[in-house]
Amino acid sequence: MEKTAKKIFYRVWPYFILIICLTVSFTPIVWVVCSSLKPAGDILTIPPFYFPKTITLQHYYDLFFKRDISPVFLNSLTIALASTAISIVFGTLAAYVFARSKSKLMDGLLSLILTGRMMPAVALVIPLYMVMRQLNLVNTKTSLIVAYTAMSLPFAIYMMMGFISQIPYEIEESGIIDGCSPFKVLTLLILPLIGAGLASTAIFNFLTAWNEYLFAVIFMIDERAKTIPVALMAFDTGRNTYWGPRFALMVISLVPATIFTLAAQKYLVSGVTLGAVKG
Amino acid sequence: MFRSRRRSFVFFLLPALLLIIFIQFMPMGYNLVLSFLNIQLNKPNLPVKFVGLQNYFSILSDKGFWNSVVVTLIIGIASTVLELLFGLILALLLDMKGRFGKAPGGMGFFRGLLFIPYMIMPIMVGLTWFIFADSNYGMLNPILEMFGLPTRVWFSNEKTAIWAIVAMDTWQCTPMVMMIIASGLKTIDASLYEAAVVDGANSWQKFSSITMPMLKPVLKVAVSMRLMDVMRIYDTIIATTKGGPGNKTEAISVFTQKLGFEQFKTSQGGTAALLITILILVMSQIVVRVFSTKEST
Numbered sequence: 001m002e003k004t005a006k007k008i009f010y011r012v013w014p015y016f017i018l019i020i021c022l023t024v025s026f027t028p029i030v031w032v033v034c035s036s037l038k039p040a041g042d043i044l045t046i047p048p049f050y051f052p053k054t055i056t057l058q059h060y061y062d063l064f065f066k067r068d069i070s071p072v073f074l075n076s077l078t079i080a081l082a083s084t085a086i087s088i089v090f091g092t093l094a095a096y097v098f099a100r101s102k103s104k105l106m107d108g109l110l111s112l113i114l115t116g117r118m119m120p121a122v123a124l125v126i127p128l129y130m131v132m133r134q135l136n137l138v139n140t141k142t143s144l145i146v147a148y149t150a151m152s153l154p155f156a157i158y159m160m161m162g163f164i165s166q167i168p169y170e171i172e173e174s175g176i177i178d179g180c181s182p183f184k185v186l187t188l189l190i191l192p193l194i195g196a197g198l199a200s201t202a203i204f205n206f207l208t209a210w211n212e213y214l215f216a217v218i219f220m221i222d223e224r225a226k227t228i229p230v231a232l233m234a235f236d237t238g239r240n241t242y243w244g245p246r247f248a249l250m251v252i253s254l255v256p257a258t259i260f261t262l263a264a265q266k267y268l269v270s271g272v273t274l275g276a277v278k279g
Numbered sequence: 280m281f282r283s284r285r286r287s288f289v290f291f292l293l294p295a296l297l298l299i300i301f302i303q304f305m306p307m308g309y310n311l312v313l314s315f316l317n318i319q320l321n322k323p324n325l326p327v328k329f330v331g332l333q334n335y336f337s338i339l340s341d342k343g344f345w346n347s348v349v350v351t352l353i354i355g356i357a358s359t360v361l362e363l364l365f366g367l368i369l370a371l372l373l374d375m376k377g378r379f380g381k382a383p384g385g386m387g388f389f390r391g392l393l394f395i396p397y398m399i400m401p402i403m404v405g406l407t408w409f410i411f412a413d414s415n416y417g418m419l420n421p422i423l424e425m426f427g428l429p430t431r432v433w434f435s436n437e438k439t440a441i442w443a444i445v446a447m448d449t450w451q452c453t454p455m456v457m458m459i460i461a462s463g464l465k466t467i468d469a470s471l472y473e474a475a476v477v478d479g480a481n482s483w484q485k486f487s488s489i490t491m492p493m494l495k496p497v498l499k500v501a502v503s504m505r506l507m508d509v510m511r512i513y514d515t516i517i518a519t520t521k522g523g524p525g526n527k528t529e530a531i532s533v534f535t536q537k538l539g540f541e542q543f544k545t546s547q548g549g550t551a552a553l554l555i556t557i558l559i560l561v562m563s564q565i566v567v568r569v570f571s572t573k574e575s576t
Binding site for chain 1: 548
C-alpha cells in the first residue's frame with residue numbers, strides 16, 4: 001500500500017508544484033474577473049469575498065453605454081495595429097539588410113540600433129513631448145503611433161534578423177540569378193518562409209503598443225483621445241474611485257493577452273528565445 | 280547588379296533608421312541641450328539662459344535622486360534573482376521528460392497558461408495587485424490568514440512597500456525567464472544525460488555537472504535582459520504606490536517623471552533623464568562584460 005502511494009507521489013509531484021504556481025498566478029486575476037461580475041454593492045466589501053453571489057453585467061453595460069468607452073477602445077486598437085504594421089514592414093526591410101551584409105559599418109549600426117532599446121521611456125518622454133507640442137501633435141493618434149513604432153523597431157529588427165538568417169542563401173541566389181530585385185527576393189521568396197517569426201514579432205509589437213502607459217498619459221490629455229491603460233488609471237478621480245467599471249475594463253484588456261498567448265504560444269517561445277539560445 | 284542591390288539596401292534601411300534616430304536619439308540630444316538651460320514648462324515666459332552645469336549639480340546633490348537610484352537597484356537585483364530562481368525551477372519542472380521515460384502530458388498547457396501574466400498590461404498588473412492586496416477590501420490578507428501567514432498593509436507599510444513591488448515584478452516576469460531557460464534546456468543533448476547515467480551519476484550530479492554548465496549562456500542572457508528591463512520599471516509603481524510611502528518606492532523613472540511633469544522643472548528633468556540613461560548604459564556594459572562569453576549579434 002505504501003509503495004503505491006510513494007509511486008503516485010513520485011509521478012505526480014511536478015504537477016502539484018505547477019498547479020500551485022498556476023494558482024498563485026491566477027488567483028488575483030480570477031478575483032478581478034469575479035469582481036467585475038458582482039453588483040456594485042458587493043465589490044468593495046469588508047470582509048471581501050471571492051466568488052460572486054449574484055452575477056451582473058451592469059459594469060460592462062456602464063462601460064460601453066454610460067461611460068462611452070468605445071472611443072478609448074478604438075484608439076488603443078488603431079494605434080496598436082498601425083504601429084505594429086509599420087514596425088513590421090520597416091523592421092523586416094532593415095533586418096534583411098543586416099542579415100545579408102557583413103561589414104564593420106553594419107555591425108556598428110546594428111549595435112547602435114540595439115542600444116536604442118535600452119533607452120528608458122522616461123528619458124525620451126520629456127523631449128518628445130516638447131517636440132510633439134511644437135508639431136501640434138499632442139492628443140493625436142499619430143504621435144503615439146510614431147513613438148510606438150520607433151520603440152518597437154529595435155526589437156523587430158533583432159527578431160526578424162534571427163529569422164531571416166535561418167533561411168539558406170541558396171534560395172535567394174536562385175532568385176537573384178533569375179533577375180529578381182532585392183525587394184522581390186524578400187517578399188516572394190523569404191517572407192513566406194518566416195511566417196511564424198513574423199507572427200510572433202507582430203504579437204509582441206502589438207502588445208507593446210497596447211500595454212504602454214507613460215507616453216500615452218503624457219501625450220493624450222483629451223478625454224476622447226485616451227488609450228485603455230490611461231483610462232484604467234483615470235477611474236481614480238482623486239475624490240472617488242470607480243472600481244466597478246474599472247474591473248470590467250481590466251477584464252476586457254485581458255482578452256488580447258490571453259488570446260495571443262494561447263493561440264500563438266509555440267511561435268512566441270521559438271521567436272523570443274531564438275536570439276537568446278543562440279547567444 | 281551589385282550597385283542596384285546596394286541602393287535597394289539603403290532604401291530598405293532608411294525608414295527604420297530615420298525613425299529610430301528621430302524618436303530615440305534625437306530626444307537624447309534634446310535632453311543634452313535642455314540640461315544646460317533653465318527651461319520650466321510651467322513658466323513659459325521665463326527668459327531662456329545658459330546655466331552651465333548648474334542642473335547637473337542640483338540633481339547630483341539631490342538626496343531624492345540618489346534614493347531613487349538605490350530603490351531601483353534594490354528592485355532590479357532582487358527581482359532578477361527571484362525570477363531566475365523561480366524561472367529555473369519551473370523550467371526544470373516543465374522539462375522533466377527524461378526522468379520518467381516519457382514526456383508527461385499537459386506540459387505545453389501549463390507553459391501556455393503560466394506565460395499569460397507576462398503579456399498583461401503592467402498598469403493592470405499594478406491595479407490588480409493594488410486592490411487584491413488592499414488591507415480592507417482585498418482577498419490577499421484573508422487568504423494568507425487561512426494559511427497562517429503574516430499579513431501587512433503591503434503597499435502602505437514603509438518596510439514592505441518596496442518588496443511588494445519586487446513581488447509584483449517577479450509574479451509578472453518569472454514566466455519569461457522560465458520560457459528562456461526552458462528553450463535552453465531543450466538544446467541540451469539528451470545523450471549527455473544517458474552517458475552520465477551509464478557512468479552512475481545521480482540526479483544532483485546530472486544537474487550540477489551537465490545542466491548548469493550548459494545553461495550558463497542562456498542564464499546570462501536572461502539575467503542581462505531582465506536586469507535592463509526592470510531598471511526601467513514604472514507602470515506597476517505608478518498604479519500602486521506612486522513612489523510612496525514617502526519615497527521608499529520612487530524608482531528612477533518615477534523620480535524623473537515627477538520632476539518633469541509634476542514639478543515641471545523641465546530642464547532638470549532632462550538632466551535627470553540623461554543621467555539615468557547613462558547609468559543604464561553603464562550598467563548594461565558591466566552586465567555584458569561580467570556575464571557574457573560571446574557577443575549577442
